[in-house]
Amino acid sequence: MKKLTKNQTIIYLIVLVIMWGANWPLTKLALAYAPPILFAGMRTLIGGAILVIFALPKYESLRFKENWYIYVISSLFNIILYYGLQTVGLNYMPAGLFSAIVFLQPVLLGLFSWIWLGEAMYGLKIIGLILGSIGVFTLSATGFNGNESSVLGVILALGTALFWSFGVVYMKKTNERVNATWAIALQLLIGGVILTGAGSVSENWTDVVWNAPFISYLLIIAIFVIAIGWLIYFTLVGSGEVSKVGSYTFLIPVVSIVTSTLFLHENITINILVGLLLIVISILLVNYKPKINSEKSNVRRAS
Numbered sequence: 001m002k003k004l005t006k007n008q009t010i011i012y013l014i015v016l017v018i019m020w021g022a023n024w025p026l027t028k029l030a031l032a033y034a035p036p037i038l039f040a041g042m043r044t045l046i047g048g049a050i051l052v053i054f055a056l057p058k059y060e061s062l063r064f065k066e067n068w069y070i071y072v073i074s075s076l077f078n079i080i081l082y083y084g085l086q087t088v089g090l091n092y093m094p095a096g097l098f099s100a101i102v103f104l105q106p107v108l109l110g111l112f113s114w115i116w117l118g119e120a121m122y123g124l125k126i127i128g129l130i131l132g133s134i135g136v137f138t139l140s141a142t143g144f145n146g147n148e149s150s151v152l153g154v155i156l157a158l159g160t161a162l163f164w165s166f167g168v169v170y171m172k173k174t175n176e177r178v179n180a181t182w183a184i185a186l187q188l189l190i191g192g193v194i195l196t197g198a199g200s201v202s203e204n205w206t207d208v209v210w211n212a213p214f215i216s217y218l219l220i221i222a223i224f225v226i227a228i229g230w231l232i233y234f235t236l237v238g239s240g241e242v243s244k245v246g247s248y249t250f251l252i253p254v255v256s257i258v259t260s261t262l263f264l265h266e267n268i269t270i271n272i273l274v275g276l277l278l279i280v281i282s283i284l285l286v287n288y289k290p291k292i293n294s295e296k297s298n299v300r301r302a303s
Contacts, residue, residue: 021255045192047226079191
């Protein structure tokens, strides 16, 4: 995959953090008009169909017979389990809190990319990932009320983070064998069909309220969060270190909590400020490259 310039990376990260941060309260609003599994299926199906249209000029790079299992496995982790658990879980917890727990994902991503992708792991990165996780827990601390619903919500959020991490590492490991646009389009399409089918069996289409607000939420999420968002995310992952890209996604729950406060009137507390500070420090530490590593790399190149 083509390397991004520094300016392109910054722009992509800003756009991604804003879009995926706004996704959580938008999804919470949309769920007032549709059952969770059906909504998860519809938004991914539409997003996948949009990307397929853009991928068609590169049809020869699809190689479906050769790579079908990559598309299916990616779809299972990144779409079916990720969006399925996420959409159901949002019914049990506030959107900002749920997203904060899900974004323990960068910590898992840092660990998995070290184990399976051979990415560097050094002291400052470990400290940064730990601080990031503490920051996320600080953000979400006030939401744990000890009742059954919140416990179920936490379990679903942690499952969402775990399966997403597996999916991202798998995509990175196989990105040289598949075209990126086709890989994202097909996993969305496959996942969308399966989720929509599951929703059709377990839920009722008559419960969907086809009004202007719902259609607006559905299209905004499908186009910007799903189609464009996933394309940007895997472009970033394919262009750089997975753990470093993942560290910036710690900022997404901050955007989510701020937008949830503005539009859903969810409470904002001092925990948010403390959590944000820890997350910013975490990102700086994870993305700091120790001089000793740089010097060793230069020596290897020279030899």
